[in-house]
Amino acid sequence: MSASDIPVSILSGGLGAGKTTTLNHLLENAPEEREIAVLVNDMGEVNVDAALVERQVTLDDDETTVTELSNGCICCGLANEFGQTIVELAKTVEFDALVVEPSGMSDPAEVAQTVRSNRQAAFHYNLDTIVTVVDAALFHDVFIAGAEVNEVTEDAKPLSDLLAEQVEFCDLVLLNKTDLVTDEELAEVESLIRALQPQADIETAERGRVDPCVLLDVGRFDLDRVSGGAGWKQAHKYHQEATDDEDGEGHDSDDHDHEDSHDNEGHSHEGHDHDDHLHPPEEFGLTSCNYGRPRPFHPERLVDWLADVPADVVRAKGLMWVAGRERHALNCNLAGTQVQVDVNGQWAATMPEFQRKAYREARPDLDWDEEWGDREIDLVFIGHDLDETAIQNSLDDCLLTDVEMDEDWERYENPFPGRAEEELVFDADVDKWGVATV
Template sequence: MRDPIPVTILSGSLGAGKTTLLNRLLADAGDRDVAVLVNDMGDINVDAELVSQNTDLAVEDGVTELSNGCICCELQDDLETAVVRLARDRDFDHLVVEASGISEPRPVARLFTTGSQAAARYEVASVVAVVDSRQFYDAFGDDGVATRRGDSDARPLSDLLVEGVEFATHVVLNKTDLVTPDELDAVEEMVRALRPDAEVVRTEHSDVDPDLVFERRYDPETADDAGWKQALEVGHDEADHDGADHDHAHPETVYGVTSVTYRRRRPFHPQRLYRFLTDLPASVVRSKGTCWIATGDDLSYTLGQAGPSVRMTAAGPWIASLPEFEQDAYRRNRSNLDWDDEWGDRRTELVLIGRGMDEDALVAALDDCLLTDDEMAAAWDDFENPFPADPGDDVVVTEPSP
């Protein structure tokens, strides 16, 4: 059986320069025989036509198009069918999947790393996020605001920009001619805070060395090691045993990009936390982590914030809320589980990343959202709760207008 075919996944917002980069990869592929799958929204796949004009591979052969949908959701079955057919019908050295401007790379990569037919034939070599430097700075620099990225049901652009960078092995800072040197430095500093391990390259017109993009850097074991997750892991080793701890991370920085790790073993009051999240300072670019909120449902919650977009998701019951025999089973299988004698695994662990944050003020504001001693003794299910009560459901706390 032949060795797995390496795959490069290209992601990025609409107009960031993915198709330009793809055409450069094809033009400068050298001895590589590259097959391409491109995806665009709409009945006419413009990207496929642009790519097919610049390669000997025909649309019916090496360039496969999936139109009128997103390869990471509605057309997931079509994606798997297309890549399996490509591997069966022709020989090539490398597959490049260009996701549409509203696709996220993580589900696409999952197709090639799980027990699917595609995973049996391919392996992910790299995940490349193409960033429009001007757009990124306008979204997150100073008082920037990221608008929606598509129709009224789509998630905001800020989500796409941040999540694409956080999952990337390579980040291409494109359109560098449209920002000042200081703005570009600020963008790169923020990108490195979001994904510390990524290879970052600056360019105009997507002029990138193909050898860099094709190199194997993807590791399934560290694929989700975004900056916020690394901050939690580092901070956990330094946290006080009582769980009341916050760490200020100050890497070598010129433009004030820092992170704060916040841990508490006392729950948030749902209304006060909601009000805090609706008025989150613009300096906070990314927040992620687990929240303990005083509700009658005894659920853990996951906070996800990227720029002006803030969502809270009910993740499921705390292990400590389960019957004792189930708790014991979970704890036996999770030797590193952070367990408190009184509260079990109930806790808040958050990372906030931003530029020029007033870190002490943020920590104080979060502390003000915690229950008082009197509230700890009250009936928590009497608190008005704006957050979801069913596991898997989420609530949009804030997001930019269309």
């Protein structure tokens, strides 16, 4: 094939979701004229998934090329090796399509970034689709039934947060193991997945049995659509536009894309949703609300609130300003019963004057306080029949009072991260906070 003609299908998903079973079914049923190369990643020293795929290939007397990368994750520690491996593969082996099965701990956004940003890889390959395989039963237990799932990934990321992020960055969700849930439970799972990622297609399957035509040569991947299509982003933008319509004005929501870093190069904000039609979560049986305030949270009261998040909240994301952490904007990630807080980057208000001036000139609609600059709280919640008033009132109780605004904030007990290398994780199932170094 010519440069950039080899389509890449990324087959992501959590541990035990059925990625390898799906991959084996794909290889067994793909058109005979299609030569498929496979790269399988495993966190362990022994790549069990690759061995399973290779065994199936051998049994079928197929000529599929299987490459393995072990003892690390291709979205972080092995990213460079991953890029080099697929480039070498394209140079030395003839094939028509590449299927990548990352480890269950991988972030598909980072895997896709490696394929797109590696110049040599981009010369040979074209991202075709990003598929997230979901265990329907586990997803129902974690996000709907509220079952105890205490597993935390090796980088201290809560399992539920990882599952949500894998759904939020994909263009196809393969709902697997549907035979393990009732029709009612399956409908609930589909509704929540559509709320988490309205832009993605959904296919259902048992034991990974899906038509190869939905995984190969589909031309489905669209970076703008995928990166901006997460439900919390759409809900945030939907509420912002509704506020603008009511007030006739409003701050530019493009300045508040929470997943992009607030760094000292000047808040990078890329990957916005360019779909003119926004999907309010209500369309999928859920509701959403925004919470924004130009005042910091009291760290001790916020810890108590996060330890007892309302049961109707299934997903929350956004930026937080916490007293005692004036330099950095903090990310809040809530999925299921688990909460993760880490450093997003520094506020523009803390940049050197020349950078701060350039940043403000480039964003004339940016809300700016003469004392506190761009510091703010900006959160979005998605859940079942959310009580917006109760959420807002309870969070308002966590804000600093007028008296506390004049106090020494350093005297507060503050577990929130103050460095990029730290993150705070809370698991409501075990009622425990943990501070990790990343």
